[in-house]
Ligand SMILES: Cc1ncc(C[n+]2csc(CCOP(=O)(O)OP(=O)(O)O)c2C)c(N)n1
């Protein structure tokens with residue numbers, strides 16, 4: 368198993384903030400909207416440098432989505448910012464009709480996704496957002512794994528024509544992907560080539576999948592670890608190729624089992640290459656208050672859960 | 685009947701104790717929202733220790749024959765939890781579990797874990813008024829003459845749903861409802877009038893068909909009569925709105941005067957200073 372080094376832990380939302388600031392400097396069509404969470408979304412640097420391209424909408428997310436849709440008409444590229452819950456469920460029909468169905472070039476940027484939001488509890492810990500967004504025709508869904516990748520993804524989506532859901536989070540996590548990476552939407556990133564089991568992970572679970580890869584190596588299991596930063600469109604080719612080789616697959620994500628990455632992979636494999644599959648995801652329950660680590664453990668999203676799922680799925684070959 | 689029916693002097697003591705609970709609860713987990721909690725303490729204490737008719741034990745979700753309270757700005761859960769505990773809904777010692785794993789005291793109020801006193805989850809802003817209006821209509825259907833109270837934040841009024849509910853309540857003459865806005869002029873990104881100005885709220889709600897009163901939310905001598913007036917105004921064909929002026933962080937000098945303490949916990953040293961300022965004759969900290 369390959370070693371991945373990191374010098375610091377950083378939050379992915381700061382990667383978004385850094386990417387947005389850079390976009391402000393390089394693309395004058397980029398505008399940003401925020402619903403009273405500028406600091407939490409790390410949009411303050413953009414606001415400071417480009418006040419005329421920053422729109423504070425107040426606590427009014429539905430209005431924000433409509434405004435963003437309107438701003439695309441005439442060529443602006445709006446980036447909306449609020450927590451993942453208020454970026455999706457709160458405004459689903461506004462996104463559906465005014466953005467997705469209308470084919471508008473809006474980038475929905477969502478922080479504090481998942482359990483790792485921690486103490487605020489279930490009202491804020493959305494675990495259904497990927498499902499909702501990936502069901503929408505025309506929508507691209509991206510969940511990068513660390514600071515560098517979130518920054519690169521933020522910059523890349525400005526170049527992509529069409530609505531995008533970009534999901535990131537609050538906790539500081541190992542920042543291990545290259546700072547100079549080119550982010551290719553829809554292209555899975557091979558982290559470790561292996562032969563015994565394929566582990567497909569997204570978002571904060573990518574680092575845990577790497578840790579799981581090392582633990583499995585100690586047990587003599589050679590895991591193939593792939594970072595699926597784009598959940599829609601899924602990199603069918605990379606996944607089918609890997610599944611064809613290892614003959615068993617584990618998915619890992621900070622999301623409900625229903626509607627998430629595992630669901631998308633099950634559909635792909637079921638239709639093309641039936642393969643034993645185990646999913647590491649939240650099993651049909653809401654989250655709760657607690658520290659991020661406690662919650663990841665309690666809801667079955669730890670490194671050990673990935674190891675156990677790999678061992679289970681290997682036995683099913 | 686209110687089960688406690690305390691005098692103003694007693695209410696002041698309880699409020700000081702509740703404020704101590706608030707700062708200690710958020711300090712213990714280094715998270716949570718002290719600012720709005722401290723600002724609304726006198727309001728919560730007035731409702732639960734003087735004005736509302738309710739029964740703490742056993743808690744009844746349907747609350748038939750009782751006044752009901754809903755918290756729409758769920759982030760100020762610390763003040764609600766402290767007041768519920770001190771009013772007898774659950775043990776005061778349970779306040780120590782706030783925001784910790786496996787607790788009934790979730791970061792934002794929830795029914796999932798079954799905490800007595802809570803009837804609907806809140807935290808995602810803008811939803812409480814609708815729920816309260818619905819509950820008030822059920823009271824009418826049930827021929828239950830008790831009242832429904834709901835508290836909202838002022839920044840929260842940015843949500844369109846609040847105004848949908850406001851229009852509906854007036855149209856349907858939901859006059860067994862007393863809504864209150866915590867008018868502290870603060871939200872997360874700054875002052876309410878800088879972020880998204882609310883302007884003349886009295887005129888806005890009056891234009892929507894509400895009976896509107898104003899109150900000083902941090903002075904029992906003024907707040908109690910205002911809330912009594914609100915009660916008297918019910919039953920007259922209009923929903924009742926109390927625009928309650930409060931100071932975010934009230935009672936702790938360094939937490940007052942800005943939006944800085946909306947959602948930040950004090951450190952050890954700040955906690956000590958806060959507790960010195962929140963002196964009570966006989967502290968009964970959990
Ligand atoms: C729908 C929704 N959008 C955003 C948030 C994030 N948020 C929590 S509290 C808050 C500010 C609320 O302001 P106000 O209602 O005035 O409460 P105060 O800060 O005065 O306590 C925001 C934006 C939320 N909880 N729900």
Ligand SMILES: [Mg+2]
Pocket residue numbers: 837838839866867868869870871
């Ligand atoms: Mg406010």
